[in-house]
Amino acid sequence: MTTGKTDQEPTPPKLTVKDLTVSYGDKKAVGPVGLDIVGQHVTALIGPSGCGKSTFLRSLNRMNELIPGCRITGSVHLDGDPIYGPGIDPVAIRRRIGMVFQKSNPFPKTIRENVAYGLRIGGINDSREIEARVERALAQSALWDEVKDRLDDSAMGLSGGQQQRLCIARALAVEPEVLLMDEPASALDPIATAHIEELINELSANYTVVIVTHNMQQAARVADYTAFFYLGELVEFDRTDVLFTKPSNSRTEDYITGRFG
């Protein structure tokens, strides 16, 4: 199943990455990378383990700087606004660019409180508004029907796939513009994975989604655009159908045909 949504007309990029490099101490992990991410589409980052795709993803909402010794150069712009620079608050950036992690990480709170957390810390106290946005976020992540009768149960009692969808709902509740997903289905069984992929397709109608995946079939299924990373470099970036059928770089071709990786 393909997305069938690869527009022909050029859309202004949601995220513009220029000359981005990320280093840990003296060791360069990524870059320099330049890349435009199109709004309201799904962009997949693929490549073998350790190629820097997760590091690149985490530098899009400034999660890397939490790691001691991490240094970032170059620029990232969100709708033309720089996200790196003096006086720019990473907290404000992370409200606009949400993230879902590889391992589902719900808080040990109730299902309701998990989704409401981002709203409460954002200063929303009106219980009716919280209620409405919790329901909307759970509905968007296709979890509402499964949990609507047990919103006050602990989130830790949900299955792995449900927990991951809860994490997506939690990220959506604060209404970010961009959703970063770091191998969101790698720890899930095929059925739960199918759920998540379907969800990503639906989300791309309203959100800009950037997803890191190990699984090339997954990239082909969900992504409109795909970027291939290798050894910290961006090797090739193109529309998914082009990259998978007519890759212009031989390393891309070797990787997607399974010759290495």
Add this chain to the structure above:
Amino acid sequence: MSVASVAPDRETIARHTARRTRRNVIADGALAVATGATLLLVLTILVVILFDVIRHGTPHLSWAFLSEAPRDGMTAGGIFPAIVGMVEMVLLMTLAGVPIGVATAIYLHEYASPVSPVTRAIRLAVANLAGVPSIVFGLFGLGFFVQFLGAGIDKAFFGSDKVFGQPALIWAALTMAVLTLPVVIVATEEALRAVPRELREASLALGATKFQTVFNVVVPQASSGILTGTILAVSRGAGEVAPILFTGAAYFLPLLPKSLSSQFMSPSYHVYVLSTQSPDVDATKPILYATVLVLLALTFTLNIAAVVVRARMRRRNAGGAG
């Protein structure tokens, strides 16, 4: 196949395996015997102590013993003032020491740069504080709290009267708080360290500030560990004698402490007094045993409380279903 010619034949493999297996069986057996023997030794010591204390202590235990003050040069009566003194001292010490200890640990673990010389100096100080003998804490309490702080307060507010410039409940509690501080700090830091990075990242990725993340996610998640460590620290402090010897514990008081500047009786000090200062050893002996029994029961209660708290918090965090 050529593999057969290079590989050792079946019989050789079997022989080697057998020898290795034999050696493993002997090593396993020896280890099991050695560790089992140490376990037995520890249990025996505990059982002997408990058995002795319970056998000699229970006959003298009664409601009167728990609710009366000592009489007749401590050869009769109960230990009520000592129980009350211990409870008050423990409460004050917890109130004074635990918030400071927890706050220090949160600062050290969440905010301080791990490589800065100041952080290292604080950590070194905490580690050294934990190794200081408790009698030294007692002398410190006498010198700092009683003679410096207490006398200073007297000079400033009470003229020539001695109110705070003598051993008192508050000084004993503060000395004890200093003694338990490193235990609280280390336990709290341990609990904070156990909070998975994923939870912090989840909170930060939702646009939470560091402060919001620490107080809404990290500390609640660590609370069972913090509480357990705190209760264990308190129960350790509750049984100490040396730090309160010079700072507030009284040899004998028929009345309960009236204010923070009163002296107080403590079961642990009472045990020391009964066993060394009694005018009539035979009359004191059953009282001594019963006092030890009560002291043990109080500390065990605190330890069991720690275990229960931990189990309940764990269950809550695991959320019932797996």
